[in-house]
Amino acid sequence: xxxxxxxxxxxxxxxxxxxxxxxxxxxxxxxxxxxxxxxxxxxxxxxxxxxxxxxxxxxxxxxxxxxxxxxxxxxxxxxxxxxxxxxxxxxxxxxxxxxxxxxxxxxxxxxxxxxxxxxxxxxxxxxxxxxxxxxxxxxxxxxxxxxxxxxxxxxxxxxxxxxxxxxxxxxxxxxxxxxxxxxxxxxxxxxxxxxxxxxxxxxxxxxxxxxxxxxxxxxxxxxxxxxxxxxxxxxxxxxxxxxxxxxxxxxxxxxxxxxxxxxxxxxxxxxxxxxxxxxxxxxxxxxxxxxxxxxxxxxxxxxxxxxxxxxxxxxxxxxxxxxxxxxxxxxxxxxxxxxxxxxxxxxxxxxxxxxxxxxxxxxxxxxxxxxxxxxxxxxxxxxxxxxxxxxxxxxxxxxxxxxxxxxxxxxxxxxxxxxxxxxxxxxxxxxxxxxxxxxxxxxxxxxxxxxxxxxxxxxxxxxxxxxxxxxxxxxxxxxx
Amino acid sequence: xxxxxxxxxxxxxxxxxxxxxxxxxxxxxxxxxxxxxxxxxxxxxxxxxxxxxxxxxxxxxxxxxxxxxxxxxxxxxxxxxxxxxxxxxxxxxxxxxxxxxxxxxxxxxxxxxxxxxxxxxxxxxxxxxxxxxxxxxxxxxxxxxxxxxxxxxxxxxxxxxxxxxxxxxxxxxxxxxxxxxxxxxxxxxxxxxxxxxxxxxxxxxxxxxxxxxxxxxxxxxxxxxxxxxxxxxxxxxxxxxxxxxxxxxxxxxx
Numbered sequence: 001x002x003x004x005x006x007x008x009x010x011x012x013x014x015x016x017x018x019x020x021x022x023x024x025x026x027x028x029x030x031x032x033x034x035x036x037x038x039x040x041x042x043x044x045x046x047x048x049x050x051x052x053x054x055x056x057x058x059x060x061x062x063x064x065x066x067x068x069x070x071x072x073x074x075x076x077x078x079x080x081x082x083x084x085x086x087x088x089x090x091x092x093x094x095x096x097x098x099x100x101x102x103x104x105x106x107x108x109x110x111x112x113x114x115x116x117x118x119x120x121x122x123x124x125x126x127x128x129x130x131x132x133x134x135x136x137x138x139x140x141x142x143x144x145x146x147x148x149x150x151x152x153x154x155x156x157x158x159x160x161x162x163x164x165x166x167x168x169x170x171x172x173x174x175x176x177x178x179x180x181x182x183x184x185x186x187x188x189x190x191x192x193x194x195x196x197x198x199x200x201x202x203x204x205x206x207x208x209x210x211x212x213x214x215x216x217x218x219x220x221x222x223x224x225x226x227x228x229x230x231x232x233x234x235x236x237x238x239x240x241x242x243x244x245x246x247x248x249x250x251x252x253x254x255x256x257x258x259x260x261x262x263x264x265x266x267x268x269x270x271x272x273x274x275x276x277x278x279x280x281x282x283x284x285x286x287x288x289x290x291x292x293x294x295x296x297x298x299x300x301x302x303x304x305x306x307x308x309x310x311x312x313x314x315x316x317x318x319x320x321x322x323x324x325x326x327x328x329x330x331x332x333x334x335x336x337x338x339x340x341x342x343x344x345x346x347x348x349x350x351x352x353x354x355x356x357x358x359x360x361x362x363x364x365x366x367x368x369x370x371x372x373x374x375x376x377x378x379x380x381x382x383x384x385x386x387x388x389x390x391x392x393x394x395x396x397x398x399x400x401x402x403x404x405x406x407x408x409x410x411x412x413x414x415x416x417x418x419x420x421x422x423x424x425x426x427x428x429x430x431x432x433x434x435x436x437x438x439x440x441x442x443x444x445x446x447x448x449x450x451x452x453x454x455x456x457x458x459x460x461x462x463x464x465x466x467x468x469x470x471x472x473x474x475x476x477x478x479x480x
Numbered sequence: 481x482x483x484x485x486x487x488x489x490x491x492x493x494x495x496x497x498x499x500x501x502x503x504x505x506x507x508x509x510x511x512x513x514x515x516x517x518x519x520x521x522x523x524x525x526x527x528x529x530x531x532x533x534x535x536x537x538x539x540x541x542x543x544x545x546x547x548x549x550x551x552x553x554x555x556x557x558x559x560x561x562x563x564x565x566x567x568x569x570x571x572x573x574x575x576x577x578x579x580x581x582x583x584x585x586x587x588x589x590x591x592x593x594x595x596x597x598x599x600x601x602x603x604x605x606x607x608x609x610x611x612x613x614x615x616x617x618x619x620x621x622x623x624x625x626x627x628x629x630x631x632x633x634x635x636x637x638x639x640x641x642x643x644x645x646x647x648x649x650x651x652x653x654x655x656x657x658x659x660x661x662x663x664x665x666x667x668x669x670x671x672x673x674x675x676x677x678x679x680x681x682x683x684x685x686x687x688x689x690x691x692x693x694x695x696x697x698x699x700x701x702x703x704x705x706x707x708x709x710x711x712x713x714x715x716x717x718x719x720x721x722x723x724x725x726x727x728x729x730x731x732x733x734x
Binding site: 426428429432433434435436439440446447449450451452454 | 573578579585
């Protein structure tokens, strides 16, 4: 007879599938962080003077700041001098077509299930792939160009659209925002850039795939998305990394700008290497994501977080314009010794602004999952409304779920609602499904996907299926 | 179809079943009655394979196979269905998606291809009608926010969908009002055939007015102390269980 605890244990201890290393010649900057490092990166990328200065300001800010101490976990010491801040595949020639890209590299992306080939056109997905520090290939650029949409690597945007970059970079997440954002400002290597012109509805999902390959490197990408007035874009990022015993730092910054009547939908499926079952190795995923909404604009964050040793991030929305809307949908899974401290911030500044927060935490093994959210209603935000629901699901009895909701209201016409639940996958539920012919693994997958359905429904169709699979793989079994 | 021989079982070292013998053939309906704590629901749990029950002695053959060796899901796939006394809620999983998964698993086990969406929908509509199950409940999350009666009726709907050969109804009548009782019973009566069998566990004779059993057994203190036909149920209704308790005590002392 199947023992449910055993199955839950197996589920909690499932191994990481994307842990392979690609053997490819790399240009790697020796470990260490000083002004020279930053000058080297900037020079390597042939950046204009203003950007180098901005980087150096970020570095000054970084040096003044200390690691935060308010988090609900013990932050292991990070030696910033032991990290290499730049790694790139050696073939530095600019690629004119995919045929010129190192086959080994393409094979890696194939393995990860993201063929860069134009066949993906059928799926309607344009992919920008970031391998360690540089953007390898951006597909469909031409097709998007016809509509005036710019979708390219950050580095390319700096060269070809410097005015846009200069105007918006750091406008939502300043170079001094927090220690990791400051570090990113100083050493960011690449990332993605999107500009959607006025009134244009981007006809396909834009997607970036990040991968950390090289040992002792950090990944510091920077994403900047600008949706001009009345435009719409849906953007998805996915991430994996090889298995390594050392922890690797991922400190990205994402800035979203939704101008009047624009809408940005930003979805993340994060599956960085979580470390082994004893908590050795894994990615520290310390990311700053923030968007700003002008009048009638809308920003929607959706995240499925299954990887990383520590996930620490709060995708936020500044609801500056009247009638603007911010949404945050999250599923965060922690198992083995994983830690997630994640949530959102909704800053209501304009009148009649609305926000909606749906957070679903799943903890298994010894995982610790914290929801931390701030809903802030400013004095001018008349009739602002917020609804927050945060649910926690526990699998087994060694894990933990925590909720830290903060509400600050300076306007008495605002409505703020908060609901929270905690539940366990019961043996009764599993047995009930067993008795209908469904084995325990599938039963758990069914229960998990049911629990996360509200969030998964927010993902673009083709990724919802992938995310569902990922949840099932992470917690074993497949969904019927 | 089902042969139970000298079945002993315990929970946490407490002896619950102390030697059950029972044979159920295709086409038969058996009622199992008895006072509270006599082991009725435990028998259902042991047959379905609930984990915390330990079988210490005896054997159970289901369609000639050793039932006790099978995992709970395999027992279900072989055609054993338990209508739960307290059906479980599973939020976010739609009733219909759950049934599609269950039916798919059972069919795969039997080497049958899965039904396509159209066939499945057709089957579902037929069965809803047969057991008078509310179409609105089909798309809702499994049992979530259902009333007690709706949950019980959902069990019968699932039974109709999965077409098991042996169905065990564990106090399906408890908590049902008279209308719901009638609908549930009619559903079962429509599903009865020469090919399947039912074991109906109940505390009261009331249900047996609607579902007429071929055999009635009285379970007391972990044993079947008396078996008979439907008249036995009427006798129990009239006299209660005490005379049987007396009788079984006398037997035990002889």
